[in-house]
Amino acid sequence: xxxxxxxxxxxxxxxxxxxxxxxxxxxxxxxxxxxxxxxxxxxxxxxxxxxxxxxxxxxxxxxxxxxxxxxxxxxxxxxxxxxxxxxxxxxxxxxxxxxxxxxxxxxxxxxxxxxxxxxxxxxxxxxxxxxxxxxxxxxxxxxxxxxxxxxxxxxxxxxxxxxxxxxxxxxxxxxxxxxxxxxxxxxxxxxxxxxxxxxxxxxxxxxxxxxxxxxxxxxxxxxxxxxxxxxxxxxxxxxxxxxxxxxxxxxxxxxxxxxxxxxxxxxxxxxxxxxxxxxxxxxxxxxxxxxxxxxxxxxxxxxxxxxxxxxxxxxxxxxxxx
Amino acid sequence: xxxxxxxxxxxxxxxxxxxxxxxxxxxxxxxxxxxxxxxxxxxxxxxxxxxxxxxxxxxxxxxxxxxxxxxxxxxxxxxxxxxxxxxxxxxxxxxxxxxxxxxxxxxxxxxxxxxxxxxxxxxxxxxxxxxxxxxxxxxxxxxxxxxxxxxxxxxxxxxxxxxxxxxxxxxxxxxxxxxxxxxxxxxxxxxxxxxxxxxxxxxxxxxxxxxxxxxxxxxxxxxxxxxxxxxxxxxxxxxxxxxxxxxxxxxxxxxxxxxxxxxxxxxxxxxxxxxxxxxxxxxxxxxxxxxxxxxxxxxxxxxxxxxxxxxxxxxxxxxxxxxxxxxxxxxxxxxxxxxxxxxxxxxxxxxxxxxxxxxxxxxxxxxxxxxxxxxxxxxxxxxxxxxxxxxxxxxxxxxxxxxxxxxxxxxxxxxxxxxxxxxxxxxxxxxxxxxxxxxxxxxxxxxxxxxxxxxxxxxxxxxxxxxxxxxxxxxxxxxxxxxxxxxxxxxxxxxxxxxxxxxxxxxxxxxxxxxxxxxxxxxxxxxxxxxxxxxxxxxxxxxxxxxxxxxxxxxxxxxxxx
Ligand code: HEM
Ligand SMILES: [Cu+2]
Ligand SMILES: [Cu+2]
Numbered sequence: 001x002x003x004x005x006x007x008x009x010x011x012x013x014x015x016x017x018x019x020x021x022x023x024x025x026x027x028x029x030x031x032x033x034x035x036x037x038x039x040x041x042x043x044x045x046x047x048x049x050x051x052x053x054x055x056x057x058x059x060x061x062x063x064x065x066x067x068x069x070x071x072x073x074x075x076x077x078x079x080x081x082x083x084x085x086x087x088x089x090x091x092x093x094x095x096x097x098x099x100x101x102x103x104x105x106x107x108x109x110x111x112x113x114x115x116x117x118x119x120x121x122x123x124x125x126x127x128x129x130x131x132x133x134x135x136x137x138x139x140x141x142x143x144x145x146x147x148x149x150x151x152x153x154x155x156x157x158x159x160x161x162x163x164x165x166x167x168x169x170x171x172x173x174x175x176x177x178x179x180x181x182x183x184x185x186x187x188x189x190x191x192x193x194x195x196x197x198x199x200x201x202x203x204x205x206x207x208x209x210x211x212x213x214x215x216x217x218x219x220x221x222x223x224x225x226x227x228x229x230x231x232x233x234x235x236x237x238x239x240x241x242x243x244x245x246x247x248x249x250x251x252x253x254x255x256x257x258x259x260x261x262x263x264x265x266x267x268x269x270x271x272x273x274x275x276x277x278x279x280x281x282x283x284x285x286x287x288x289x290x291x292x293x294x295x296x297x298x299x300x301x302x303x304x305x306x307x308x309x310x311x312x313x314x315x316x317x318x319x320x321x322x
Numbered sequence: 323x324x325x326x327x328x329x330x331x332x333x334x335x336x337x338x339x340x341x342x343x344x345x346x347x348x349x350x351x352x353x354x355x356x357x358x359x360x361x362x363x364x365x366x367x368x369x370x371x372x373x374x375x376x377x378x379x380x381x382x383x384x385x386x387x388x389x390x391x392x393x394x395x396x397x398x399x400x401x402x403x404x405x406x407x408x409x410x411x412x413x414x415x416x417x418x419x420x421x422x423x424x425x426x427x428x429x430x431x432x433x434x435x436x437x438x439x440x441x442x443x444x445x446x447x448x449x450x451x452x453x454x455x456x457x458x459x460x461x462x463x464x465x466x467x468x469x470x471x472x473x474x475x476x477x478x479x480x481x482x483x484x485x486x487x488x489x490x491x492x493x494x495x496x497x498x499x500x501x502x503x504x505x506x507x508x509x510x511x512x513x514x515x516x517x518x519x520x521x522x523x524x525x526x527x528x529x530x531x532x533x534x535x536x537x538x539x540x541x542x543x544x545x546x547x548x549x550x551x552x553x554x555x556x557x558x559x560x561x562x563x564x565x566x567x568x569x570x571x572x573x574x575x576x577x578x579x580x581x582x583x584x585x586x587x588x589x590x591x592x593x594x595x596x597x598x599x600x601x602x603x604x605x606x607x608x609x610x611x612x613x614x615x616x617x618x619x620x621x622x623x624x625x626x627x628x629x630x631x632x633x634x635x636x637x638x639x640x641x642x643x644x645x646x647x648x649x650x651x652x653x654x655x656x657x658x659x660x661x662x663x664x665x666x667x668x669x670x671x672x673x674x675x676x677x678x679x680x681x682x683x684x685x686x687x688x689x690x691x692x693x694x695x696x697x698x699x700x701x702x703x704x705x706x707x708x709x710x711x712x713x714x715x716x717x718x719x720x721x722x723x724x725x726x727x728x729x730x731x732x733x734x735x736x737x738x739x740x741x742x743x744x745x746x747x748x749x750x751x752x753x754x755x756x757x758x759x760x761x762x763x764x765x766x767x768x769x770x771x772x773x774x775x776x777x778x779x780x781x782x783x784x785x786x787x788x789x790x791x792x793x794x795x796x797x798x799x800x801x802x803x804x805x806x807x808x809x810x811x812x813x814x815x816x817x818x819x820x821x822x823x824x825x826x827x828x829x830x831x832x833x834x835x836x837x838x839x840x841x842x843x844x845x846x847x848x849x850x851x852x853x854x855x856x857x858x859x860x861x862x863x864x865x866x867x868x869x870x871x872x873x874x875x876x877x878x879x880x881x882x883x884x
Contacts, residue, residue, distance in 0.1 A: 030782045042711055049712065053702045060673065060698050067676040068691060071612070072683070080868035081614040081679040090674070091618050091667070098666040102659035102705065109709040110652050116711055119648040158645050160714070215484040216578060218643060218718060222784035225715040227643045232483055233572025234579060234645045249793065253643075253718040253786040255477050256484060258403035261789030 017058050025051030035248055035269065036224035037163060037241040038116045043225070045112045052101060117163040117239055156209055156235035159228045163205075163241070171207035171239055173200065179210070179217030179230040181256055182263040193282045198250060198267040200242050201275035207239040218254035221267055229254055242269040351851065360455060362447035365849060367454050368433025369749065372742075374457060375425035381465075382416035383814065385409040390773070390807035393800050398790040406790035408473030408492075412464060415478045415496070418596065419503045420461055422734045426599040427545075428454065428510055430741050431538045433749060435514060437842035438532045440523030440860070442853050445516040453509035460502035467495035477788060479589070482559060482570035482581050490563055497556045497563075504549045504556075507595075511542035511549075523841075525860040532840050532864045533622055537602025540626040541595055547634065548591040555584030579645035586637035594633045596730060598626055600737030601668055604690055607744045608672050610838040611687035612679030615865040618671040625664035632661050642713045651710040658708035665701055669694065684836075685759025689740035692767050696732025700725060703778065718788075721781025727774040739766070739817070746821075747835045751847040752828030758820040765813035772806030840864045 025047045034040055071081070113119060162169060175198065176187040186195045200206045210219060210230035219238065220227040228238040252263035270278060357366055357373075389409050392400040401409065432450065436443055444450045467473050471489030474480070474496035485493050518539045522531065559581065561567040568574035570581045601622075609616045616622065638646055638654035672694055681687065703725035707713050716722060739762075746754050776799045781787075785796045792800070834843040842849070844858045862869070 030779060032783050042715055045709070046706070046712055046715075049706050049709070053706070056702060057698060060669070061695060064673055064676070064691065064694055064698075067673065067679075068681060071676060071679045071681050073613075073680045077680060079613075079680065081612060083615050083866065083868035084617065084674075084678060085615045085865075086618045086621070087674075091621055091670075094670045095621075095663060095667055098663050099660075102662050105705070105709060106656040106659045109655055109711050112711040113648075113652065113655075116714075118651060118710060118714075158647055161648075215487065216481060216644075220719075220784075220786065222715070227714050227717060229644045231572075231578060231645050233577065236645065249784060251784060251786050255407070255481070255788040257488060258407055258475070258790075260407075261398070261403070261786070261791040264793070 017055055020058070021051045021055040024054045031225075032222050033244070034223065034225075035242055035244040035246065036221070036226060037243055038160075039223065039225045039243075041112050041116055045109065048108070049105070052105075115164045117161045119161075156237040158234065159210070159237040159239075160226060161237060161239055163239070166205060169205070172204040173206045175200075175206065175208050177208045177210045177219060177230065179212040179219065179252065179256070179263075181214050182252070182259040184217075184219070184250060184252075184263070184265045188279065191279055191283050193279060193286060195282065197265050199275060199278050200267065200269055201272040202242050202245050202269050203272070205239065205241050207237055210236045210238060215256045216254045217252050217256050217263065220251045220253045221248050222251065223248040224267075227253060242267070245269050245271055360451050362443070362451045363851060364432045364436050364444045364447065364450060365749075365853075367450055368429050368431070370454050371424050371428035371432060371457070372430075374461070375421050375429060378416050378420035378461060379425075380814065382413050382421060383811065385413040385416070387807055387811045389413065390804040392790060393792070394804040396792050396794040396797055396800075401790060403790040404472050404475055407475035407477075407788070408468065408489075410788055411474050411477050411480075411496075412468075415464065415474075415500070417730070418478060418592065419500060420457070420464070422596045422730065422738070423507065423592075424457060424503070425738055426596065426603075426734065426741075427507070427514075427538065427541060428457075430534075430603060430738075430745070431510070431514060431541075431599060434745070434842060435517055435535055435538055436521070437748075437845070437849060437853060438535055438840055438864075439518060439521060440526060440841050440854075440858055441517060441521040442857075444513050445521055446513050449509050450513050453506045453513070456502045456506035456509075460499040460506070463495045463499040463502070467492035467499075470495065479585060480556075480559065481585075482562065482576075482578050483572060485559060486562055486571065494560065494563055497560050501553055501556055504553050507545050508549050511545040514538050514542040515546070523857055523860060526841075527860075529619065530860055530863050533605035533616065533619065533626075534599075534602035536623040537598045537605070537626050540630040541598045544591045544598070544630045544633065545595055548588040548595075551584055552588030552592075555581055555588070558584075579641070582641050582644055583637070586640045587634075590637040590640065591630075591633050593726075593729070594629055596734050598629065600693070600734050600741075601626065603737045603741040603744075604668075604672055604693065606840065607686050607690045607740050608675050609865045609867060610744070610836050611682045611684055611690070612676050613682070613867050614675050614677075614679040615863070615867055615869070616671065617674035617677075618667075619863075619865065621667050622671050625667045628664040629661060632657060632664070636661060636708075639708055639710075639713065642710045643717050655708060655710045659705060662701065662705050662708075669697065669701070684743065685754065685756055685763060686740045686743035688760065688763040689736045689743065689766075692763065693733060693736035693740065696728055696736065696770065699775075700728030700732055703728060716781050718786060719781030720777040720785045720787055723787050724774045724777030724781065727770075727777070731770050731774065736766070736770075739763075742821075744836070745842075746824065747831030748842055748847045748849070750825050750828070751831055752824050753831050753835060754824045754828060755820050758816045762813055762817045762820065765809055765816070769806050769809035769813050773803050773810060774806070776802045776806075839866055 028047075028050055030050075031043055031046065034043060110119075162171075174189065176189055177198075178185045178187065183196060184198075186198045188194070198208075208219070208228075210228055212230040212232045214232065216229055216231050218227055218229040223244075224240055224242070226238055226240055228236050230236065246269055248267050248269070250265040250267055252260060254260075256263060268278075352361070352363070352366060357370060361367065361370075386409075388401060389406060392398065392406055398406065432444065435441075467489075470491035472492065473489065474485075474492045475488050476485035476493065480493065480496065518531070518535050558567070558569040562570050562576070568576040570576045570578050572578055605616055605622055636654055636658040638650050639658045642651050642654075703721075707716065707722065707725060743754055743759055746752070780796055780799050780803075783796065785792055831847045833846055835847075836843070839862065841858050841860070841864075845854050
């Protein structure tokens with residue numbers, strides 16, 4: 001066989017490994033489908049890490065295997081290997097390369113995290129006090145200008161906030177989320193609707209205000225690539241824009257007791273029109289329910305108490321915009 | 323066991339003239355029952371740690387196999403969910419606090435450190451024995467907790483409020499158990515620091531101290547700094563449980579996230595407590611069986627210290643989705659990524675040690691190389707988890723379970739096995755059976771990858787961790803993991819047989835079966851009670867393979883029979 005120079009072999013191997021890693025980074029299909037604005041950001045970042053990881057993995061594991069084979073002990077040879085104790089340039093090289101890689105990754109991750117809304121700490125989401133109740137939500141998220149009325153009370157500062165393309169803007173829709181052993185309750189403060197599933201309109205900037213009544217829970221939607229703990233005593237938030245109509249699982253990821261594994265729900269991403277009708281149906285149904293069940297008025301806030309009556313009387317907006 | 327006086331000293335270790343004072347207050351050799359007593363000999367204590375830890379490993383392993391059997395199907399049909407959580411909690415707790423830490427630090431550290439630095443015992447032998455004897459009662463408390471409300475069920479992390487409201491008596495016993503082993507670890511660490519710093523033979527220069535000792539030194543410092551913080555956190559938890567305080571009770575003004583900071587301030591360094599001594603074992607095993615000096619002695623020694631220092635400032639990466647503000651999430655992303663650098667330096671150093679060697683594929687070396695290969699994947703997975711944007715997706719999912727088993731099983735446990743195959747001849751005076759060793763290795767290597775590699779995909783796709791029931795779409799991948807776990811369960815059988823059989827009837831090892839250069843091989847196997855009749859004089863570095871090639875060739879290479 002003809003002798004192939006080592007440098008040429010190395011070069012070819014380098015090119016092949018690079019191409020292979022790039023290909024793996026784009027085609028690994030390890031992640032589920034993307035259904036939020038943040039998902040492509042996370043996935044883009046993950047793909048880069050997969051590319052680097054593949055290259056590193058192949059090079060290091062390959063080197064180990066080649067060394068194991070090449071430098072295996074042969075029968076009858078009782079000598080020791082060459083007494084090489086170090087090589088400064090080599091050591092500098094393999095300290096510097098990982099340092100550069102992790103610094104670049106670190107900076108890039110800050111950038112991605114910022115674009116996801118992770119660095120937002122402002123309180124500018126709508127809160128109960130400032131809410132326009134249930135009316136024409138479709139209009140609300142197109143025109144949020146009328147919402148910045150009162151200073152929000154007790155706004156969560158921790159969690160994922162406004163994405164970097166919406167700084168200082170309040171969310172289109174706020175949902176209060178309560179985690180309890182072993183269920184999620186989603187409360188639409190604007191419309192008084194309560195649900196065990198999360199319903200959101202596609203394309204809307206939604207803010208979940210998370211709370212927990214008993215122990216810590218954590219809300220995860222794998223297709224959104226987003227997760228935030230619901231912590232007793234500390235309000236947190238999770239803001240996202242769903243980009244794809246469909247049903248996606250909601251999973252509790254913080255151990256919360258024996259049936260933690262069954263604390264599952266789903267998020268239903270509707271078209272705006274569908275969402276409106278879902279909201280309307282539920283509002284009516286729940287209000288009828290409230291009337292049917294003898295509620296203790298002392299437990300309700302004034303507007304909650306009055307809501308069924310005012311609505312019948314068509315004076316809803318008066319009561320709520322006091 | 324009889325006392326054997328080393329007749330032929332290994333090459334390069336000229337006998338010195340330091341003579342031991344009379345040892346009349348000791349028996350000539352320890353009898354079997356001495357191993358069940360309050361014995362102050364560091365070697366006895368080391369063996370006590372190793373054997374006790376291995377028994378706990380078997381218990382923790384059985385719990386793991388039961389969990390995996392449960393997870394073979396999506397429904398909670400085999401174990402009742404609360405029992406699943408109790409197994410999950412105690413499996414994690416046992417594996418960390420009763421297997422890895424006591425065997426790697428307590429077991430190997432105690433047996434080897436004095437022998438490696440040429441000391442006759444640890445600095446404070448009585449303290450050492452006390453440290454060991456805190457472990458059995460701690461273990462009993464943990465096992466007893468199963469009789470009170472079904473065992474502690476809030477995970478090895480014991481986050482409040484869950485840990486305050488589920489099985490409070492069991493949780494109390496759990497806290498007491500951890501505080502006991504924590505105390506043991508503090509006492510042990512103090513002993514190691516003093517022994518390594520002040521008790522090495524004068525003829526040993528600082529750059530001749532074996533890397534295992536550097537690793538134990540770094541580990542001990544880390545344990546001394548971080549363990550008290552864990553103890554503090556757990557004692558506050560205990561107060562909340564029993565004395566009406568409300569440090570972590572949200573409805574009474576407590577802060578649950580504070581606990582997480584206290585917990586992870588210890589428990590992130592704890593992962594280095596579990597891996598640094600193992601790194602030390604790697605640095606001893608690889609040069610011996612590759613017949614090469616360790617590549618980059620200084621880099622490997624310093625990187626331990628760097629890991630130990632940086633490792634103190636990364637704990638919030640466990641809390642990216644918890645109650646932490648954005649800036650904290652970013653700061654700890656960067657610091658976490660930086661830990662990868664000194665870790666990488668070690669890996670590259672070991673790979674370079676292989677280059678140009680005469681690699682002998684003994685069982686010890688197979689496990690060391692297996693560790694190297696698995697740790698690459700575990701480390702890469704760790705870097706991805708260190709970045710906040712990605713961690714938000716996979717935190718508390720099976721991706722994390724896959725990752726930490728790669729570093730803990732593939733890293734720590736493989737290293738412990740490598741260490742056992744390597745030093746068993748020194749500890750018992752007998753060789754282990756290499757065929758059984760290879761079977762053990764192959765089963766373990768296949769089993770580990772089969773169990774834990776698919777878990778990464780489970781997590782990415784949407785399966786949370788710590789669940790007894792899951793979405794049926796994940797069934798087939800879970801079946802693979804469960805089969806892997808069965809293979810792992812079986813893999814322990816050839817190992818246990820090997821240990822028991824070899825201890826009684828293995829081939830006699832001689833003083834230095836691997837032709838190794840560190841000081842523990844200059845005494846008899848098993849070592850004399852006072853370690854050496856005459857203290858050795860260090861005439862060469864611990865890894866001078868090939869440096870005195872001529873001398874070494876004259877020695878008869880007593881290789882393990884294949
Ligand atoms: C036979 C081998 C093993 C199997 C099959 C196994 C399996 C498991 C399983 C199924 C879980 C529960 C995961 C979850 O729901 O979060 C778990 C958790 C855990 N395992 Fe293992 N494991 C094995 C060995 C080990 C070893 C050697 C260690 C070494 C330290 C270890 C450390 C842990 C820890 C720390 C946890 C976390 C417990 C918690 O979430 O509180 N495991 N393991
Ligand atoms: Cu849960
Ligand atoms: Cu950590």
